[in-house]
Amino acid sequence: MKLITAVIQPHTLDQVKAALQSAGVRGMTVSEVSGYGRQKGHTEVYRGAEYTVDLVPKVRLEVLVSDEEASALAELVVRVARTGKIGDGKVWVTSVDEVIRVRTGASGPDAL
Amino acid sequence: MEPYIDTGITAWMLVSASLVLLMTPGLALFYGGMTRSKSVLNMMMMCFGALALIAVIYPLWGWSMSYGESLGGILGNPLDQFGLGGSFDQVSVLDTETGAAIPTIVDVGFQTTFAIITVALIAGALADRVKFSTWMVFAGLWVTLSYFPMAHMVWSGGLLSGDGPFAAIAEPVDFAGGTVVHINAGVAGLVLALIVGKRKGFGAEPMRPHNLPLVMLGAALLWFGWFGFNAGSAYGADETAGLAWVNTTTAAAAAVLGWLVTEKLKYGKATSLGAASGVVAGLVAITPAAGALTPVTSIVLGVLAGGLCALAVGLKHKLGYDDSLDVVGVHLVGGLVGTVGIGFLATDGGLLFGGGVNLLVVQVIIAAVAILLSGVVTLVLGLALKSLMGWRVATEDEVRGIDLAEHAEGAYEGINS
Numbered sequence: 001m002k003l004i005t006a007v008i009q010p011h012t013l014d015q016v017k018a019a020l021q022s023a024g025v026r027g028m029t030v031s032e033v034s035g036y037g038r039q040k041g042h043t044e045v046y047r048g049a050e051y052t053v054d055l056v057p058k059v060r061l062e063v064l065v066s067d068e069e070a071s072a073l074a075e076l077v078v079r080v081a082r083t084g085k086i087g088d089g090k091v092w093v094t095s096v097d098e099v100i101r102v103r104t105g106a107s108g109p110d111a112l
Numbered sequence: 113m114e115p116y117i118d119t120g121i122t123a124w125m126l127v128s129a130s131l132v133l134l135m136t137p138g139l140a141l142f143y144g145g146m147t148r149s150k151s152v153l154n155m156m157m158m159c160f161g162a163l164a165l166i167a168v169i170y171p172l173w174g175w176s177m178s179y180g181e182s183l184g185g186i187l188g189n190p191l192d193q194f195g196l197g198g199s200f201d202q203v204s205v206l207d208t209e210t211g212a213a214i215p216t217i218v219d220v221g222f223q224t225t226f227a228i229i230t231v232a233l234i235a236g237a238l239a240d241r242v243k244f245s246t247w248m249v250f251a252g253l254w255v256t257l258s259y260f261p262m263a264h265m266v267w268s269g270g271l272l273s274g275d276g277p278f279a280a281i282a283e284p285v286d287f288a289g290g291t292v293v294h295i296n297a298g299v300a301g302l303v304l305a306l307i308v309g310k311r312k313g314f315g316a317e318p319m320r321p322h323n324l325p326l327v328m329l330g331a332a333l334l335w336f337g338w339f340g341f342n343a344g345s346a347y348g349a350d351e352t353a354g355l356a357w358v359n360t361t362t363a364a365a366a367a368v369l370g371w372l373v374t375e376k377l378k379y380g381k382a383t384s385l386g387a388a389s390g391v392v393a394g395l396v397a398i399t400p401a402a403g404a405l406t407p408v409t410s411i412v413l414g415v416l417a418g419g420l421c422a423l424a425v426g427l428k429h430k431l432g433y434d435d436s437l438d439v440v441g442v443h444l445v446g447g448l449v450g451t452v453g454i455g456f457l458a459t460d461g462g463l464l465f466g467g468g469v470n471l472l473v474v475q476v477i478i479a480a481v482a483i484l485l486s487g488v489v490t491l492v493l494g495l496a497l498k499s500l501m502g503w504r505v506a507t508e509d510e511v512r513g514i515d516l517a518e519h520a521e522g523a524y525e526g527i528n529s
Contacts (some may be wrong), residue, residue: 008505044320044382045375045381045383047422047425047441048375048378048425048426048429049426049429050379051319051320078284109205
């Protein structure tokens with residue numbers, strides 16, 4: 001089993017979510033996060049005081065998938081979340097040792 | 113004529129008093145939104161604390177010190193009408209020819225609200241870092257030693273009024289409190305900001321307003337309340353009140369435009385904080401002038417106030433003092449624009465309307481006396497409290513958030529709130 005973690009632009013979330021649902025993904029975890037990469041921050045002005053904000057808002061999306069689906073789904077996320085502009089984010093895939101469904105106690109691929 | 117209670121004016125004065133009272137909770141929202149989320153409650157508590165304390169003090173000795181028997185034209189005798197007793201007159205005659213009068217207790221209510229908002233205004237210079245206990249003691253002493261004497265001097269036949277020595281040059285104009293309220297509070301804010309010192313991290317880390325919609329809501333409530341402040345100061349339900357109402361609106365609106373244009377030219381963006389600040393800058397500037405200008409000259413005054421205050425709020429970064437929420441940039445500068453602007457723009461006696469320089473000279477003098485008086489009283493009080501009680505909370509409490517340290521409360525749920 002694999003965990004796909006994607007940190008993406010908030011405005012691409014709806015499309016990514018829809019694309020994953022169409023591809024058969026049945027669950028995901030979404031959180032609001034903030035951070036920065038090469039994009040760096042932006043400048044805000046309050047009564048003439050300029051503040052550089054390093055940490056910009058992003059969305060983190062986590063999906064547990066089977067080994068076979070992992071690379072195709074990761075590529076799907078990258079394709080849909082891409083705007084071509086700096087700050088589009090990152091997607092990475094990690095191995096997961098065990099997954100257990102809380103309601104039934106089922107484990108392994110059955111729990112996905 | 114035999115005095116009679118004019119119920120129309122009485123009703124309007126009660127409505128005005130209620131409007132002005134609403135300004136202080138409005139100010140709490142305006143200021144609270146501008147602070148960081150970890151100190152919004154403390155900011156609001158400084159406003160509500162001032163409201164509670166001054167509303168109690170005012171009928172005890174505030175009224176008497178403002179309108180009681182004059183001691184040398186500088187302050188009223190606090191014992192003369194202490195607790196609204198002694199020589200307190202139940203009826204205030206507004207017009208000796210017609211006998212129109214209001215119950216004096218209505219005026220007590222109206223004046224109470226002015227004292228409250230003036231003290232609360234000062235709190236904006238002290239955001240995030242001041243002991244609540246020291247603030248409350250300061251509020252009670254300052255209103256007694258600076259506000260009441262100033263109100264007496266300007267509004268009760270004292271040194272800065274039409275009965276004072278400067279009236280020989282020209283009769284000073286302060287319609288609703290440019291000197292008593294705004295210059296007074298603005299100078300106090302500046303002096304205290306210098307005594308208390310900068311917030312930890314000032315100039316190094318971002319201190320962005322945590323909730324701009326609260327700021328906009330607060331500005332809207334201030335504007336609404338200001339109709340009572342200015343139109344109520346006509347002490348009549350008549351054309352002067354109407355003129356003050358319209359001038360209040362045109363000046364505030366013009367100041368929004370003045371602030372936004374200045375911002376756009378200087379920083380490239382017209383911001384919501386700029387619009388809210390422009391509202392207040394315009395309202396401050398028109399306060400002393402509301403009855404002396406026309407709607408057209410009010411627009412001129414408003415644009416000037418908006419532009420100059422927008423430039424003035426940058427001074428703290430250049431000069432290195434931390435007036436957190438720009439009491440100096442908005443209230444002192446706005447108050448000066450209004451008080452001195454009258455000398456140029458007054459329909460009756462202004463320099464640009466053929467009145468010569470006399471009124472201008474007098475307006476500059478009363479502004480200077482107000483600055484001096486408020487500056488000296490605040491300096492002495494501020495330094496005394498610094499050595500007796502201390503102004504600052506512990507550095508770690510300031511970093512962790514003054515809401516938690518001073519009030520054992522947090523405004524919002526969540527890790528970084």
